[in-house]
Amino acid sequence: ILNVEQSPQSLHVQEGDSTNFTCSFPSSNFYALHWYRWETAKSPEALFVMTLNGDEKKKGRISATLNTKEGYSYLYIKGSQPEDSATYLCASPHWGQNFVFGPGTRLSVLP
């Protein structure tokens, strides 16, 4: 089974701080990288799907980058707000493999 890792496991930041976290995945047979946000008592919501090395995607204050050669993706949140508090999941389907999700990074933004 493919190994997808995320770090840190959890993170506490003050409102207004910018933050970032990492998703690591095997670089061989890469196909795509997904980011999801999962707020408590809600369903996971897709943020980005990235496929190309060097890709950068942005949605409001949240952006993500992708390095398929070294096997990592960064998610950045600029000026964190309390409503950004959630668990952020990445998933990396590889050729011939099922979807594998990382364990998530739990972000808490303190007002």
Place this chain on the structure above:
Amino acid sequence: DVKVTQSSRYLVKRTGEKVFLECVQDMDHENMFWYRQDPGLGLRLIYFSYDVKMKEKGDIPEGYSVSREKKERFSLILESASTNQTSMYLCASSFSTGESNQPQHFGDGTRLSIL
């Protein structure tokens, strides 16, 4: 908006019972998935289906089966529930075109407790 609906948010069952978890999506998605989520672990794929009456094992299929008789509905069945199947279960669906680069749309989850 895509709507993925799971039949129950919370469910309590007894060891040995046969348990059905239902999932319905309204976007004509070809792919449907069942995951379970446990503390400290990522979402783990139990089964998925890419078409009516088709099913594929995920990474942890033991103790589970699935049924997809209609395109919009994907059922997860615990044949004889055991306490180690206490978990949060999530259903998801997606389009099949370029399937691995289509985002998955999730239901709200069913928190299942087996006593």
